[in-house]
Amino acid sequence: MSATSAPTPTPADAPPWRLSDRLGLGFAWLMGLLFCVVCAAIVVFLVVQGVRFLKPDMLWTNPKVGFNQNTTGGFLAEIVGTVTVTAIALVIAVPVGVGVAVWLTEYGRPTGLARVVESTVEMFAGAPSIVLALFGVILFQAPFLAFLSATTQGHAYGKSFFAAGTILSLLALPIIVANVREGLRAIPDHVREASYALGKTKITTIRRVLLPSARPSVITGTMVGAGHVIGDTAIIIFLLGGTYTLQGVGHIPLLSTLRGTDSTLTSFIYANAPTGELNQPQKAYAAAVVLLAMVFLINVVVDISGRKARELKWT
Amino acid sequence: MDMTQPKPIRLLDADTKLVPLPRDFHVLDALPATGPDLDQELATFVSAPRDARPLVPTIDRMRIEQVSIDYGTKRAVREVSLPVRQGEVLALIGPSGCGKTTLLRSLNRLTELTKAAHLSGRITLDGTDIAELEPTALRRRVTMLFQQPNPFPMSIFDNVAYVLREQAKRKPRRGNLRPQVEEALAHAGLLEEVKDNLDAPALRLSGGQQQRLCIARALAARPEVLLLDEPCSALDPQSTKVIEDLIVTLREELAIVIVTHNLQQAHRIADHVAFMYLGELVEYAPAQTLFSNPKQDRTREYVSGAFG
Numbered sequence: 001m002s003a004t005s006a007p008t009p010t011p012a013d014a015p016p017w018r019l020s021d022r023l024g025l026g027f028a029w030l031m032g033l034l035f036c037v038v039c040a041a042i043v044v045f046l047v048v049q050g051v052r053f054l055k056p057d058m059l060w061t062n063p064k065v066g067f068n069q070n071t072t073g074g075f076l077a078e079i080v081g082t083v084t085v086t087a088i089a090l091v092i093a094v095p096v097g098v099g100v101a102v103w104l105t106e107y108g109r110p111t112g113l114a115r116v117v118e119s120t121v122e123m124f125a126g127a128p129s130i131v132l133a134l135f136g137v138i139l140f141q142a143p144f145l146a147f148l149s150a151t152t153q154g155h156a157y158g159k160s161f162f163a164a165g166t167i168l169s170l171l172a173l174p175i176i177v178a179n180v181r182e183g184l185r186a187i188p189d190h191v192r193e194a195s196y197a198l199g200k201t202k203i204t205t206i207r208r209v210l211l212p213s214a215r216p217s218v219i220t221g222t223m224v225g226a227g228h229v230i231g232d233t234a235i236i237i238f239l240l241g242g243t244y245t246l247q248g249v250g251h252i253p254l255l256s257t258l259r260g261t262d263s264t265l266t267s268f269i270y271a272n273a274p275t276g277e278l279n280q281p282q283k284a285y286a287a288a289v290v291l292l293a294m295v296f297l298i299n300v301v302v303d304i305s306g307r308k309a310r311e312l313k314w315t
Numbered sequence: 316m317d318m319t320q321p322k323p324i325r326l327l328d329a330d331t332k333l334v335p336l337p338r339d340f341h342v343l344d345a346l347p348a349t350g351p352d353l354d355q356e357l358a359t360f361v362s363a364p365r366d367a368r369p370l371v372p373t374i375d376r377m378r379i380e381q382v383s384i385d386y387g388t389k390r391a392v393r394e395v396s397l398p399v400r401q402g403e404v405l406a407l408i409g410p411s412g413c414g415k416t417t418l419l420r421s422l423n424r425l426t427e428l429t430k431a432a433h434l435s436g437r438i439t440l441d442g443t444d445i446a447e448l449e450p451t452a453l454r455r456r457v458t459m460l461f462q463q464p465n466p467f468p469m470s471i472f473d474n475v476a477y478v479l480r481e482q483a484k485r486k487p488r489r490g491n492l493r494p495q496v497e498e499a500l501a502h503a504g505l506l507e508e509v510k511d512n513l514d515a516p517a518l519r520l521s522g523g524q525q526q527r528l529c530i531a532r533a534l535a536a537r538p539e540v541l542l543l544d545e546p547c548s549a550l551d552p553q554s555t556k557v558i559e560d561l562i563v564t565l566r567e568e569l570a571i572v573i574v575t576h577n578l579q580q581a582h583r584i585a586d587h588v589a590f591m592y593l594g595e596l597v598e599y600a601p602a603q604t605l606f607s608n609p610k611q612d613r614t615r616e617y618v619s620g621a622f623g
Contacts, residue, residue, distance in 0.1 A: 188463065188465070190461045190462070190463055190465050191465045191467070193425055193428065193459070193461065194459075194461055194465045194467075194529070195467070195477075196425065196428065196450075196454060197423060197425060197454050197458050197459035197461075197533075197542075198454065198455070198458060198477070198478045198532065198533065198536055199451040199452065199453075199454040199455035199458070199478075199536065200451065200477075200482065201451055201482060203483070204482040204483040207483045208467075208477060208483050209467050209468075212467075212468055212469065213467075213468045311518075313518070314463060314464070314465055314518070
């Protein structure tokens with residue numbers, strides 16, 4: 001990248017590269033460039049299409065019923081929906097994920113149970129989100145969880161911010177667990193022992209030394225998890241997307257929202273794509289650009305926290 | 316020239332038989348003579364001539380009585396008995412895997428962190444069996460410094476304050492702890508260098524400074540025994556000298572046990588030396604005697620660099 005540095009001189013006696021080496025290098029170059037081209041094409045296409053249709057007022061108007069794409073409003077409710085549902089998912093997934101990771105790395109006992117938990121977490125990591133969504137539908141339509149969503153004639157509707165956030169947290173959980181475990185494992189044992197050698201208990205060591213050391217990993221895991229949550233569609237359609245605007249349930253302010261229904265950017269794109277029920281492609285492209293910008297922002301945070309993590313090193 | 320890692324000195328003849336050592340043999344004598352340069356380097360190295368050191372009255376603080384330590388079926392330490400005295404530096408030397416680090420770690424029950432480890436025999440601190448003490452209380456009195464500098468990922472101030480606060484509490488607050496923190500830093504000879512940057516992250520310090528911060532952290536707890544596990548092996552010669560001087564000074568107020576692979580270091584700072592081999596205590600003697608006139612053949616071979 002740096003244009004100022006002089007090219008490294010090749011020693012005259014260096015043996016010539018073998019053909020297979022040169023072919024391998026060429027192949028790696030080609031594949032790398034191809035990947036960049038594909039990626040750039042998608043982003044450029046979306047941004048060009050989206051920016052063309054994205055009008056600033058879409059960011060602060062709700063979707064409206066209308067006859068053409070100029071009169072159907074924006075997607076404020078969807079942005080609110082995406083942010084809310086991600087916040088709920090993380091509020092659940094971060095403490096649980098950090099707790100599971102600490103237990104697995106620092107205690108790991110009883111060994112049998114730790115193994116079971118480990119493979120369960122891995123199973124969640126591999127589960128298609130639509131399967132989790134289906135499970136959520138059954139769970140939140142159960143009578144004992146009916147209070148978490150709207151009810152009609154005693155039957156639970158099963159779609160609400162509570163329902164979607166809870167099931168979405170299962171998407172973020174394995175990512176958080178994996179990152180925090182990695183962060184904890186990277187701390188050398190002598191750092192733990194140094195804390196014990198000063199007369200500190202294990203739980204103090206975890207709270208004051210290990211978790212602060214693993215903080216960049218917690219942030220990375222949370223942000224990557226948030227990226228998955230923001231991008232998920234299946235769970236939203238099954239468990240949240242009853243309406244295109246925020247419809248509260250009940251009269252208690254915060255609780256009414258949490259029990260209510262809404263859409264997110266992903267389900268809005270789905271509905272507005274040419275294959276969806278609303279079929280307003282301009283709106284879909286505009287929303288896609290906003291979604292892309294959110295994910296890009298998250299990646300910037302991940303990058304910064306990754307750099308922080310590398311700064312933090314014992315010799 | 317890296318003085319901490321000298322080439323092994325081999326005093327073997329062509330048939331690899333041991334050359335009898337002169338009675339007044341001295342490890343430092345065996346260093347290859349390279350003229351005035353080396354003499355000068357050594358002169359800056361050896362802190363003070365041993366004879367010029369103040370004589371410190373010694374008090375028995377810990378006793379290791381017939382201690383054996385097993386890891387599963389492997390016996391790492393075999394029936395070792397040693398006194399640990401305030402006022403002197405006890406060095407444990409021996410080849411890798413001889414059990415010296417295991418023995419050191421058993422003194423504040425860090426060996427218990429390894430599930431398979433089992434200790435038999437008795438270790439006492441001021442007459443009390445350490446097995447009867449709370450591990451956290453014991454480790455405040457018998458603290459340890461490690462091979463790698465390992466400051467915690469917090470500010471210089473908080474590293475020292477961590478020890479002074481009750482477990483995970485954030486109180487007492489900074490202002491109240493400042494005198495104690497500064498005293499500990501001064502004690503470890505670090506205060507002058509960091510007093511304007513107490514809030515800087517500790518991991519930004521140099522290796523030698525980090526290790527002195529770890530000493531300050533350990534001293535802040537006002538321990539009675541300080542265990543050192545090769546504290547200088549990751550440091551440059553200059554930092555090594557600073558820390559060795561510090562150890563020699565500290566022995567006046569607490570008991571010090573140091574594990575080292577560096578015989579010159581043991582010779583420079585230890586008052587008593589224990590040579591261990593395959594888990595056994597081969598020889599325990601005043602440093603001067605052990606290096607110049609060892610009683611056991613194995614000790615003689617080791618200190619002359621024939622193995623290990």
